[in-house]
Amino acid sequence: MAELIVISTLNGVLFGMxxxxxxxxxxxxxxxxxxxxxxxxxxxxxxxFFGYQLTRWIGFWPALVLAPLLVGAVGMAVERYGxxxxxxxxxxxxxxxxxxxxxxxxEIVSMxxxxxxxxxxxxxxxxxxxxxxxxxxxxxxxxxxxxxxVVIFIALLxxxxxxxxxxxxxxxxxxxxxxxxxxxxxGRVFMLVFGVGSALAGLAGVIAGPSLVTxxxxxxxxGPILFVVIVFGGLGSLPGAFIASLLIGLIQTxxxxxxxxxASVFGPLDPSLGPSPLTxxxxxxxxxxxxxxxxxxxxxxxxxxxxxxxxxxxS
Amino acid sequence: xRKLIVAATAALTVLGGAASAQETIKIGxxxxxxxxxxxxxxxxxxxxxxxxDELNAKGxxxxxxxxxxxxxxxxxxxxxxxxxxxxVDAGVHYIxxxxxxxxxxxxxxxxxxHNSRNPxxxxxxxxxxxxxxxxxxxxxxxxxxxxxxxxxIKMEALTNYMKGQPSIKKVYLINMDYSFGQSVRTAAxxxxxxxxxxxxxxGDELHPMLKVTDFSPYIxxxxxxxxxxxxxxxxxxxxxxxxxxxADAGLKVNWYTYYAGGAGGPTAIKQTGLENQVFQISEGxxxxxxxxxxxxxxxxxxxxxxxxxxxxxxxxxxxxxxxAEKANSIDPVKVAAALEGMKFDVFDxxxxxxxxxxxxxxxxxxxxxxxSLADKAKEPFDEENTGWGWHIVSKIETDQTMLPTTCNMKxx
Numbered sequence: 001m002a003e004l005i006v007i008s009t010l011n012g013v014l015f016g017m018x019x020x021x022x023x024x025x026x027x028x029x030x031x032x033x034x035x036x037x038x039x040x041x042x043x044x045x046x047x048x049f050f051g052y053q054l055t056r057w058i059g060f061w062p063a064l065v066l067a068p069l070l071v072g073a074v075g076m077a078v079e080r081y082g083x084x085x086x087x088x089x090x091x092x093x094x095x096x097x098x099x100x101x102x103x104x105x106x107e108i109v110s111m112x113x114x115x116x117x118x119x120x121x122x123x124x125x126x127x128x129x130x131x132x133x134x135x136x137x138x139x140x141x142x143x144x145x146x147x148x149x150v151v152i153f154i155a156l157l158x159x160x161x162x163x164x165x166x167x168x169x170x171x172x173x174x175x176x177x178x179x180x181x182x183x184x185x186x187g188r189v190f191m192l193v194f195g196v197g198s199a200l201a202g203l204a205g206v207i208a209g210p211s212l213v214t215x216x217x218x219x220x221x222x223g224p225i226l227f228v229v230i231v232f233g234g235l236g237s238l239p240g241a242f243i244a245s246l247l248i249g250l251i252q253t254x255x256x257x258x259x260x261x262x263a264s265v266f267g268p269l270d271p272s273l274g275p276s277p278l279t280x281x282x283x284x285x286x287x288x289x290x291x292x293x294x295x296x297x298x299x300x301x302x303x304x305x306x307x308x309x310x311x312x313x314x315s
Numbered sequence: 316x317r318k319l320i321v322a323a324t325a326a327l328t329v330l331g332g333a334a335s336a337q338e339t340i341k342i343g344x345x346x347x348x349x350x351x352x353x354x355x356x357x358x359x360x361x362x363x364x365x366x367x368d369e370l371n372a373k374g375x376x377x378x379x380x381x382x383x384x385x386x387x388x389x390x391x392x393x394x395x396x397x398x399x400x401x402x403v404d405a406g407v408h409y410i411x412x413x414x415x416x417x418x419x420x421x422x423x424x425x426x427x428x429h430n431s432r433n434p435x436x437x438x439x440x441x442x443x444x445x446x447x448x449x450x451x452x453x454x455x456x457x458x459x460x461x462x463x464x465x466x467x468i469k470m471e472a473l474t475n476y477m478k479g480q481p482s483i484k485k486v487y488l489i490n491m492d493y494s495f496g497q498s499v500r501t502a503a504x505x506x507x508x509x510x511x512x513x514x515x516x517x518g519d520e521l522h523p524m525l526k527v528t529d530f531s532p533y534i535x536x537x538x539x540x541x542x543x544x545x546x547x548x549x550x551x552x553x554x555x556x557x558x559x560x561x562a563d564a565g566l567k568v569n570w571y572t573y574y575a576g577g578a579g580g581p582t583a584i585k586q587t588g589l590e591n592q593v594f595q596i597s598e599g600x601x602x603x604x605x606x607x608x609x610x611x612x613x614x615x616x617x618x619x620x621x622x623x624x625x626x627x628x629x630x631x632x633x634x635x636x637x638x639a640e641k642a643n644s645i646d647p648v649k650v651a652a653a654l655e656g657m658k659f660d661v662f663d664x665x666x667x668x669x670x671x672x673x674x675x676x677x678x679x680x681x682x683x684x685x686x687s688l689a690d691k692a693k694e695p696f697d698e699e700n701t702g703w704g705w706h707i708v709s710k711i712e713t714d715q716t717m718l719p720t721t722c723n724m725k726x727x
Contacts, residue, residue, distance in 0.1 A: 007564075110349065115350070115353045117579075135565070136538055138564075212529055217349065221528065253532045256533060257536050259518075288522075291523050
């Protein structure tokens with residue numbers, strides 16, 4: 001049992017940190033521009049595919065740096081030539097733009113790399129068990145993923161809270177016109193934030209690609225859960241996104257590990273009732289409903305605390 | 316409007332060309348070509364296209380050319396019905412599908428309804444891999460023919476083999492959460508309980524179908540249960556990723572599987588280092604020792620770059636040709652009548668037959684294990700460049716695979 005708890009905690013934290021890499025960019029972009037970026041998970045996918053392609057050409061380590069930069073550049077281009085032009089038509093137009101972009105990116109990716117998974121492998125240097133607890137190996141690559149996400153988290157926190165750039169970004173979040181009047185180029189700040197947000201998603205893609213599966217539906221698989229994270233954490237709140245990411249990572253992993261069902265708590269139903277929808281509900285285990293738990297959480301949060309865990313405004 | 320014209324033109328061509336020998340036989344291939352099932356769906360498509368080319372090179376079927384029409388169903392039953400309708404509108408009279416019994420059941424229902432509403436425009440459904448037993452039992456249809464042994468037949472054979480393995484003490488079941496996965500777990504529990512009551516089932520897991528990208532939480536659970544053997548019907552990426560996670564965690568157990576040989580599976584098994592500890596049940600293996608099959612395998616690999624993973628597809632297409640020739644017609648109604656009860660020499664040797672009562676094909680099946688190949692002359696084929704290949708550990712003759720059916724066939 002102790003083994004299961006330790007391994008599940010590690011896996012849960014890892015998945016949570018990966019979610020955070022993605023949701024941090026999404027939530028900052030939202031609070032700054034008021035736009036929910038539907039294409040955010042697509043940048044994650046782009047990161048994975050760029051990472052795969054660059055790894056084939058120049059190796060994993062250069063790809064780890066170059067691929068996120070490339071994705072960041074794509075993100076900035078989207079902001080500069082897409083979102084900024086649609087901005088004057090209101091939020092709905094911007095929303096629709098990102099929505100369309102998500103589909104366009106998916107189609108383009110499957111046109112270039114095909115629809116089945118690509119062979120994106122863990123680099124040989126990191127392909128060994130890092131340590132063994134209770135006879136279970138823990139892969140070194142997963143530890144590497146964890147380290148990268150923690151480093152990024154700290155760097156992000158320091159930049160936002162302790163530097164001048166962070167100060168301007170924070171100011172632009174709440175009072176964009178005041179920041180503009182003070183002589184800062186708010187447009188450029190927006191573009192940079194969008195670029196950095198996309199680059200973070202791209203980085204998540206590069207490191208998650210070899211461990212999960214790199215294929216053209218990976219954005220669609222992860223996208224919905226990102227919205228859960230940022231709504232749950234509070235739209236626009238970075239600490240909220242952090243807590244929500246970890247929580248959802250842990251909930252999903254631990255739910256899989258649990259076997260409990262109504263039948264195991266209250267005992268099996270009287271067999272004379274025969275098979276019916278009731279017996280199905282009675283016997284379904286927590287592990288089986290694990291994938292829907294985050295969405296259940298989303299619904300509950302929206303009903304009882306619409307601003308989310310650490311959010312400040314209701315929207 | 317444009318669609319209407321296209322459909323009308325297609326319909327006219329079919330009506331006008333019914334008598335001419337130039338009319339091509341279109342086979343609608345409805346399987347996943349995107350999403351989680353894409354890796355297996357693309358392999359299947361390559362197989363059917365190769366088989367169509369093989370038939371065409373020998374003059375087609377009764378002089379008609381055979382064409383495979385690929386239709387992407389994303390492993391989704393609703394999407395499959397849309398694609399099936401599209402195929403029928405384009406003049407397709409034969410559809411084939413394999414991946415996902417949820418899809419299979421929907422298509423079986425579709426052809427039954429379509430054929431009762433459109434007499435004279437019948438469509439046959441050739442099933443090469445959807446193995447939910449209900450499709451040839453309570454839900455059976457005259458218009459459906461299945462070339463793969465159903466899940467209960469496979470489990471019967473697998474448990475007969477497991478019965479003789481005294482090292483098996485604790486079994487963990489992990490399956491995909493849909494009709495097929497559920498029938499595997501039910502059959503495994505029932506049959507193991509009858510044949511080896513001393514075996515303890517320490518876990519019984521159903522996970523979402525083709526949605527899980529990281530199986531490590533499940534592997535941690537298997538490990539914690541203390542199981543020495545895992546039984547799974549997982550296929551496609553759900554098998555490859557399960558084994559990949561097992562390799563990462565260093566889980567050392569025996570695996571009894573239905574579809575370990577699918578795309579990505581062999582690579583993942585090699586990674587676990589579990590030599591001869593992963594077993595698969597199938598109607599043929601590349602190293603079967605049958606000369607004709609092995610020559611076919613060689614040419615197939617050279618042309619497509621993949622292994623013959625569907626010997627049953629070979630049986631399906633060749634038997635289709637034999638049935639059309641027996642009926643001297645490509646009319647689906649006549650072909651269906653000719654297929655009923657038909658005997659056929661299968662790909663890997665031995666005789667099989669299409670049982671009239673339920674349209675289930677019976678054939679010799681094999682249990683094979685995956686490991687290094689000692690005698691390269693006798694067993695030349697490895698998988699996915701791993702250096703490891705399948706070798707047969709047990710053969711089950713056709714008459715040993717027969718299970719009764721509850722099908723009450725409604726004949727037209």
